[in-house]
Amino acid sequence: MTHDDKAPAPPRSTLVITAHAGDFVWRAGGAIALAASRGERVTIACLTYGERGESAKAWRQGKTLEEIKGIRREEAEKAAATLGAEVVFFDAGDYPLLATPELTDRLVGAYRKTQPDVVLTHPLDDPYNGDHPAAARMALDARVLAQAIGYPAEGEVIGAPPVFFFEPHQPEMCGFKPEVLLDITEVWETKRRAMECLAAQQHLWDYYTDLAVRRGVQLKRNAGPNLGLPHTTYAEAYMRPYPQITAELA
Amino acid sequence: MTHDDKAPAPPRSTLVITAHAGDFVWRAGGAIALAASRGERVTIACLTYGERGESAKAWRQGKTLEEIKGIRREEAEKAAATLGAEVVFFDAGDYPLLATPELTDRLVGAYRKTQPDVVLTHPLDDPYNGDHPAAARMALDARVLAQAIGYPAEGEVIGAPPVFFFEPHQPEMCGFKPEVLLDITEVWETKRRAMECLAAQQHLWDYYTDLAVRRGVQLKRNAGPNLGLPHTTYAEAYMRPYPQITAELA
């Protein structure tokens, strides 16, 4: 809608900004795989490895901080490759992840470099994990700064790409209300394989499979008699903090 | 998404449910004209003529109730024709419009007959006009009843078409937050002509033109550098009470 250049348009670009190494897989793996399957470019900005807050098992096994970071990094890279995306690590330190002007500035750089058409991040509230809102807060702030020609960072200013908040672990406790249900049935197997790259969190494989089925049921309940939908539909839920721009109501 | 028949699919169908004769023009004329311009079918269910609550000028001129209904009906039919839609009058009596099971049942009939792919109606709150929420309440209730095979009404059960709330006169006082901004630039002249069919409310022509410009500015602010958008973009704002179903985040 917004590009009018004569040169061939670059492929659409998606920027995913997450707090910890595993977040993009559980919460947005379907959206990522779908975009990649359409030939689009997906970049995941991972602010931390989740080395302190999301690696309990490794700590109990006596691993060191650096070992844990390495394990998490490797798993995340494998999962990203499975989905067809590139992952970039900011190594900003988790638990707590602190929102700072410096880290926000690095994200401005990521926006200007990737020129995203779509942005995915955490919702702004999560009483169970303060790192998630901190990441989301910086993701939104950096998106606004990156639009300003007066902001001193490398690269071209960006437009105002739509933002989608992916689903947190305890949605009702985070004020999360599904506003968009994305049909991920055709890439479901890919998402499942990406989840299986995260070996330490095997208990979540089935948990997020169940969630995808449940969101699929909701998708069907909001889509009529669904004659054309398969018996099992898999879906992911998102919120939109900004209004949808459209040329047709549907 | 939901039909799998071998027979050629019927054109998409939009059902607009409003309290008073003029509502569909000011608030949703752009969406109606867009759908009609794509060859779709649009049916407007007008629950009342707005004969008591929205015809102050005619009352001051000493017109009778029946005369006023006649004027309003004629104006609305002209406006609907201009937009490319059909309007059906329920003549249920306004100020107050009462939500009753009988009127809701008539709306179930309208749903089953028109088999809508999209539904437009008022938002559920309006401290300035109780008829609007009453119409919206019945529109939503009837939509659910029309889905049930056990509900005794003529026609086929319907699916679960998306619902859009159009913008009320004082949006902030009605809890209205733009969730969808619809680009109506290409049908703007048609909407303006339809507004001009409502002769008694000439002061609103410019008011709603200004609103369309303002929503257009918002549309551009949510769409990036908008290289491809015209200098003046016209838009209408909507809310979604149900989640969007989609195969792609955009």
Place this chain on the structure above:
Amino acid sequence: MTHDDKAPAPPRSTLVITAHAGDFVWRAGGAIALAASRGERVTIACLTYGERGESAKAWRQGKTLEEIKGIRREEAEKAAATLGAEVVFFDAGDYPLLATPELTDRLVGAYRKTQPDVVLTHPLDDPYNGDHPAAARMALDARVLAQAIGYPAEGEVIGAPPVFFFEPHQPEMCGFKPEVLLDITEVWETKRRAMECLAAQQHLWDYYTDLAVRRGVQLKRNAGPNLGLPHTTYAEAYMRPYPQITAELA
């Protein structure tokens, strides 16, 4: 602000719409006494006597329904006279008070007759007493209908008088947030005497005295160093469902 007649303007008029006979005393007695003390006219529309839901003591004493209504009526008339207001009883039956088009229509008549400059009523939520929201709902609906020249009722149409919701018994449970703190110190003794007219509810005399003191403390906390305020300031709290119209921010 709104009258421009040559004849001497009538005194300002306040219309208080309540569910039960005692409500206006506990919740708005200060505002009523203040208006009366300025020579204004105050009319209290009492939809029921509170004969079933707010007269437990009399029922336990074995009184009949008619006896209870008589007691409540007499008490309310004495309290109204003490405050300087007139009370009108609608005898619509409480517990439950039902919101009906007929009763709403009688309220339209009251609006047109009293031509209020100010309207006081209950808030719209009260999980402890459904009669309160029912009264408030009808008070708001009737106010809108009374503005329409097309609505068939005796008397002149009214303007759009400001509405104030008075404080419910359990404010936090009713979504009540003090938006206006009214200084009632100068009429405090009058309000106290009016409360003492309600002999059967003696336990509430001190309860509502304490409340007035507490709201007075809040008033002082929102008014600066309050050099000019007396040691004990009495106040009542209100909400505004419609915006304040003003010529000066203060």
Place this chain on the structure above:
Amino acid sequence: MTHDDKAPAPPRSTLVITAHAGDFVWRAGGAIALAASRGERVTIACLTYGERGESAKAWRQGKTLEEIKGIRREEAEKAAATLGAEVVFFDAGDYPLLATPELTDRLVGAYRKTQPDVVLTHPLDDPYNGDHPAAARMALDARVLAQAIGYPAEGEVIGAPPVFFFEPHQPEMCGFKPEVLLDITEVWETKRRAMECLAAQQHLWDYYTDLAVRRGVQLKRNAGPNLGLPHTTYAEAYMRPYPQITAELA
């Protein structure tokens, strides 16, 4: 806490008020079975059989209205017996279930007869099914009326029993936030057997099993290192519209 009689106290009593025949099984079967397992009395007031809105399969099989009611009644009675509760049918007609003073009055009778210590019902919002809010609205109204000595109904007035809203099918869309997580692990097998009494809705057996597991995971995340909790904990989620009364914070 509230009874001081010399006669042996009657067993605690729970009153469950639901719109349709199956609701109590899916949504509150665990709470019912737990209460019954403690020797308490549980009464389920089923306002309708769900004959029109929740029996699509039977309608498609060509069953008559009376046949469908009979099937639903039988299933519900079997499920209630499995849980250890009694079910009472009001046969008020569903889709739509209308909130009327008469039906509310019948519920007042149920409150006075069962003298509940705990009340369970639907939440007040559900955009997918208007019968649920209608039932909840009447359940709350009748509870207040039943407390008033002046309300003319058989039986003793009741106290102010705590109310719990059970979980709707699409919690986030109904404003449902888990405020109480009830551990139902010890009666899980009973709930599962009760669900299996509802033969026509076999697809929901696993759905609600998954939900119980997920709520169990949440329960553990809100309960610390849960050394004492079994690997799989089953739970049900509830909301409280009224404050909890307690003698100890825990």
Place this chain on the structure above:
Amino acid sequence: MTHDDKAPAPPRSTLVITAHAGDFVWRAGGAIALAASRGERVTIACLTYGERGESAKAWRQGKTLEEIKGIRREEAEKAAATLGAEVVFFDAGDYPLLATPELTDRLVGAYRKTQPDVVLTHPLDDPYNGDHPAAARMALDARVLAQAIGYPAEGEVIGAPPVFFFEPHQPEMCGFKPEVLLDITEVWETKRRAMECLAAQQHLWDYYTDLAVRRGVQLKRNAGPNLGLPHTTYAEAYMRPYPQITAELA
């Protein structure tokens, strides 16, 4: 209400705290001109020049940072003089404006120095511009600190002046609900001239003229038959984060 001194009271004082150089003109120019026209003192604390985030045109023209600051300063000073107010620049740096204890402390100084009777600032939410909430947050924090005798800053402690949030660019997206509508008709020409001092943002002159008309329409809809109001009424909308203190409901 709060001063009891024998010396002649100083003129009333208004403190306006804004993020960027132009904000006070578009959003509160009418309130400022009104106060000035009554002989009151108005001080505008401008935290930044808006040099990075609100000066796109100048950046595109290749101006340097210092040049841009100079232009913005000059324009703002001219606009302030037109309105009859004094403007003070804090030059704290925008995009992002960071909320710091040091900057908050400087604002405490401004409060103690100006001893405001009224405070105007941005609302606390704005998803399109993080500088606005940062300014508002500091404005509110500093107001509380300036009230404390124990806070170490020059000047006398202040009272608790009422605060008004002025209208953001996209009100519905910022949770902005008009709670006060200020009639600015008599100073409208002054506000228009002040807007025209901001040469670089000519497209906003008409935008904010339209807004003033629209808020004027709302003002009339909330003020009855408005016999005394001119055909075109201009207004500004505000919110109140603290309760209104009053001696009369109106």
Place this chain on the structure above:
Amino acid sequence: MTHDDKAPAPPRSTLVITAHAGDFVWRAGGAIALAASRGERVTIACLTYGERGESAKAWRQGKTLEEIKGIRREEAEKAAATLGAEVVFFDAGDYPLLATPELTDRLVGAYRKTQPDVVLTHPLDDPYNGDHPAAARMALDARVLAQAIGYPAEGEVIGAPPVFFFEPHQPEMCGFKPEVLLDITEVWETKRRAMECLAAQQHLWDYYTDLAVRRGVQLKRNAGPNLGLPHTTYAEAYMRPYPQITAELA
């Protein structure tokens, strides 16, 4: 519920985290005295002495900062001893109390050391005092960090103890809704004596006595005919940011 050790369980532990020296007395003195009366351990983490923001009288008397801290400390220690609790001072500086990673880290230490079964703190909003939300924010953040084995602090990781927000001075302005009403009648005299240790704030003794009575009235209104409750019941109100975990609905 969560400990399964063979060694005798330690007594239950409560951790109270407050901004200023007096807060725990006014707002949670009853809960503290109740826990202590059951033989449990209560630790109060006082982040500041309230030396700047809550000691106006002493400043007016010309006391120095250190003198004021000393007075506040002594009073608080006396009050804590009266209630049966231990108080720990962090001396982090008030007005403003700044939320920092360092102070949060010290609170993590307090969590790991006290291993609380219950946590009490301020609510997250207070437009009259920014120190309260800052303390609450850190209390919640530290609780999450203390649960993570990867967070580098002394002591054992903790579970997920329930959190209760105690009542702020102006509850309706802080979004405070009583979700738990705690009966403190049996320790009322102790709480009153603890309040009387705070000599400089004598005007609050009666204020908080009245509040306890009012919350007691609410407790009775939510507890039925309350045959067993004393004529005067004293109560404190709390909110729960996390769901209640229970084995029985009551």
